[in-house]
Amino acid sequence: MDETNNLNNTNQIQIDDFTENDIINNKPEEIIAVNTGNKKPAGIAFRMLLLMLIFIILIFSSIFLSFNFFIEDYVRRDMNGQLETAVNDINLNANYIVFNYGTRIEMNPFTGDYTVSRDPMSIYMAVTRYLRNKNENSEVNTIIYYDYTRIFPDENADMFQNLNEMDNILEAVKLNNLTDENFIYKTSTNSGNYYLTNVDLGALYSLPGFSAIFYISSNKYDIFIQNIYFMLLIILITAMFFTVIYVLFISRSISKPIQKLCSFADEIGHGNFSRNNYSFKDRELIDLNRRMNETAGKLEKNDEDQKTFFQNVSHELKTPLMSIKGYAEGIKYKVFESEKDMINSMDIIISESDRLNELVADLLYISKIDSFENHKNTENMTRENLIEIIKNCVEKLRGLLINHETNKNKQITVILPAKDIYINCSEENLMRAVMNIIANCVQYAKTEIEISFYENENKIILYIKDDGSGIDENDLPNIFKRFYKGKTGKHGIGLAITKSIIEQHNAKITARNRIDITGAEFIIEFDK
Numbered sequence: 001m002d003e004t005n006n007l008n009n010t011n012q013i014q015i016d017d018f019t020e021n022d023i024i025n026n027k028p029e030e031i032i033a034v035n036t037g038n039k040k041p042a043g044i045a046f047r048m049l050l051l052m053l054i055f056i057i058l059i060f061s062s063i064f065l066s067f068n069f070f071i072e073d074y075v076r077r078d079m080n081g082q083l084e085t086a087v088n089d090i091n092l093n094a095n096y097i098v099f100n101y102g103t104r105i106e107m108n109p110f111t112g113d114y115t116v117s118r119d120p121m122s123i124y125m126a127v128t129r130y131l132r133n134k135n136e137n138s139e140v141n142t143i144i145y146y147d148y149t150r151i152f153p154d155e156n157a158d159m160f161q162n163l164n165e166m167d168n169i170l171e172a173v174k175l176n177n178l179t180d181e182n183f184i185y186k187t188s189t190n191s192g193n194y195y196l197t198n199v200d201l202g203a204l205y206s207l208p209g210f211s212a213i214f215y216i217s218s219n220k221y222d223i224f225i226q227n228i229y230f231m232l233l234i235i236l237i238t239a240m241f242f243t244v245i246y247v248l249f250i251s252r253s254i255s256k257p258i259q260k261l262c263s264f265a266d267e268i269g270h271g272n273f274s275r276n277n278y279s280f281k282d283r284e285l286i287d288l289n290r291r292m293n294e295t296a297g298k299l300e301k302n303d304e305d306q307k308t309f310f311q312n313v314s315h316e317l318k319t320p321l322m323s324i325k326g327y328a329e330g331i332k333y334k335v336f337e338s339e340k341d342m343i344n345s346m347d348i349i350i351s352e353s354d355r356l357n358e359l360v361a362d363l364l365y366i367s368k369i370d371s372f373e374n375h376k377n378t379e380n381m382t383r384e385n386l387i388e389i390i391k392n393c394v395e396k397l398r399g400l401l402i403n404h405e406t407n408k409n410k411q412i413t414v415i416l417p418a419k420d421i422y423i424n425c426s427e428e429n430l431m432r433a434v435m436n437i438i439a440n441c442v443q444y445a446k447t448e449i450e451i452s453f454y455e456n457e458n459k460i461i462l463y464i465k466d467d468g469s470g471i472d473e474n475d476l477p478n479i480f481k482r483f484y485k486g487k488t489g490k491h492g493i494g495l496a497i498t499k500s501i502i503e504q505h506n507a508k509i510t511a512r513n514r515i516d517i518t519g520a521e522f523i524i525e526f527d528k
Contacts, residue, residue, distance in 0.1 A: 043251070043255070044251045044254055044255050045248060045251035045252070049243070049244060049247045049248075049251075053240060053243065056236065056239050056240060056243060057236075060239075063232060067228065067232075068225075071225055071228075075218055075221045076186075079195035079216050080184050080195065082138055082140055083140060083184050083196070083197050083214055083216065084184070085135070085138075086140045086214050087197060087199060089130070089134055090127060091199075094204045120144050120146075120201075120207060120210055121152055123144065123201060123205050123210075124144045127142055140214050140216055141215055141217075142212055143169065143170065143212065143213040143215070144201065144212050145170055145211060145212075146211075148171075149170075150163070150166055151210070153166075162191070164191065165217075169189060169194060169196065171189070172189050172194075173187075173196070173198075178196065178198070179198050179211075180198065181200060184196070184197045191217075191219075192217055192218070192219040193217070194215050194216065194218065195218060196213055196214065196215035197214050198212070199211065199214060254282075257278070257280050257285050261288065261292060264276050268292075268299060271303070273296045273297070273299055275293045275296055275297065276289070276293065305482075308483075309482060309483070312483035312492075316359055316483065320352040320356040320359070324353060324356070327346075327348050327349050328349060330345055362493040362494070365497060366482070366493060366497050380426045381424045381425060381426055382424070382426075383423070384422065384423065384424075384425050384427050385420050385421070386420075386421045386425075386460065386462070386526075387416060387420055387421060389425075389427060389430060389431055389434065390451060391414065393434045394438065397412065397439060397442065401442070407442060409447060410445050410446075411447070411449070412438065412442070412448075412449045413450045413451065415450065415452040417453045421455055421460055423460060423505075423526050424505075426504070426505070429501045429504065432498075433497070433498040434462075434464075436494045436495065437464050437498060437522045438451070438464060439494075441464060441465070441520065441522070444469065444520065445468045445519070446467050448466070448467050449466050450463075450464075450465045451463065451465075452465075457528070458528055459526065459527065459528065460527075461523060461525050461526075462526070463521060463522070464522045465519055465522075466520055467517060467518065468518070470518050470520050471512075471513055476512070476513075479495055479511055480496060480499040480509070482496040502524055505526065506526075506527055507525055507526045507527070509522065509523070509524050510522075511523075
């Protein structure tokens with residue numbers, strides 16, 4: 001069983017309705033190659049290496065900054081704590097230090113009175129001994145100076161003292177005016193970095209003009225920090241080296257399979273659709289290879305279908321053309337003697353021309369539908385009343401029942417649902433699909449074509465039935481294939497167009513023989 005396209009003239013699609021531009025304008029959009037000039041894109045290895053190196057540098061930069069912040073904060077708090085403790089002890093225990101740590105008590109031989117010697121040397125010795133005894137771990141050092149000149153310690157006081165270092169500290173105090181007694185300063189000299197503060201000995205020990213500098217060298221911390229930085233730098237360089245090795249290894253394990261798949265894609269592009277048997281370890285590459293094999297299979301089938309399509313088209317076009325040519329030559333060379341034969345020949349030429357016109361129009365239409373399917377174009381879809389569409393189709397096809405003797409006793413019955421049904425569709429295309437099916441049923445029905453509807457939460461189903469002899473079981477799997485003709489079929493395109501239009505609407509069409517009585521039944525299922 002096959003379809004018929006014997007619709008009245010108002011419903012026929014003429015060859016004049018389609019031009020070459022219709023096909024050209026509906027072809028898939030061409031891929032536009034972007035000219036990137038001579039700049040070569042970066043490879044996987046370079047991108048991975050760059051990202052990994054940036055990541056490592058960021059991590060180590062964070063470590064450097066964090067370490068620098070915390071260690072400097074620790075050193076600052078430790079130095080400030082020691083200096084503040086030393087100053088507080090000296091201020092609170094000034095008299096205790098004088099009487100208990102090395103100051104001299106002298107007797108006046110004339111009066112017999114005792115006096116405490118408060119010379120700078122004695123004060124220096126007392127303060128340094130007190131601080132050492134108070135806290136053996138204290139790193140505080142002392143300089144007694146007068147008018148920015150070092151008084152104690154001197155060259156004879158302590159051979160272990162670095163007097164040049166002390167002179168540099170005094171010079172820094174003088175140049176930068178670091179004399180505020182209530183403030184702890186951080187300064188740098190040629191000898192290193194120091195934390196220091198001032199104490200006025202004139203107020204504490206009756207030594208006007210004399211002052212003391214309490215200072216701590218941070219050189220040992222600086223050396224420790226430099227060693228840590230050096231170790232971190234070595235670790236950074238080592239990490240970068242192993243990162244380069246790792247990235248090169250990983251990138252090769254990725255790029256080699258991709259190169260294989262690129263070669264496979266090139267083969268597909270040159271028309272070799274043979275599937276590959278590549279074995280990959282990574283799930284993504286396995287999935288990509290599987291999809292490329294599936295694509296190759298689909299392209300191979302599409303290529304075969306295209307070849308078959310052109311073979312069928314050439315065969316279908318050849319028959320009416322040969323008929324037209326034969327009768328035209330017969331008329332030209334006066335093969336037909338009687339006027340009746342001449343008229344009959346011209347009628348055949350006209351009939352074959354109409355058939356050829358109809359065939360070409362259907363071919364152009366199916367090409368147009370294929371283009372819409374490739375684009376999955378839904379721009380022309382609107383919300384339409386399916387009941388009204390079916391009514392319009394039936395009204396336009398009543399001409400088949402009136403103008404043909406074999407169809408006069410046939411009728412089309414529409415069983416309407418309780419409420420209207422709306423779907424998203426292209427009304428023009430959907431009407432063509434439904435009219436093809438109804439016209440097909442009219443051709444093979446005995447007395448009645450029945451159209452009914454069913455609706456549930458998920459689906460809208462359209463049933464179109466006839467009471468004819470049904471569809472041959474051998475034809476059922478193939479009736480929607482292009483150029484497949486049953487025993488009484490025409491050129492095998494009508495139902496193929498119908499199927500393409502239905503699928504364009506994300507719907508499904510099936511055909512089967514009726515169970516209750518003889519006849520065919522077409523079922524169209526729309527998603528809500």
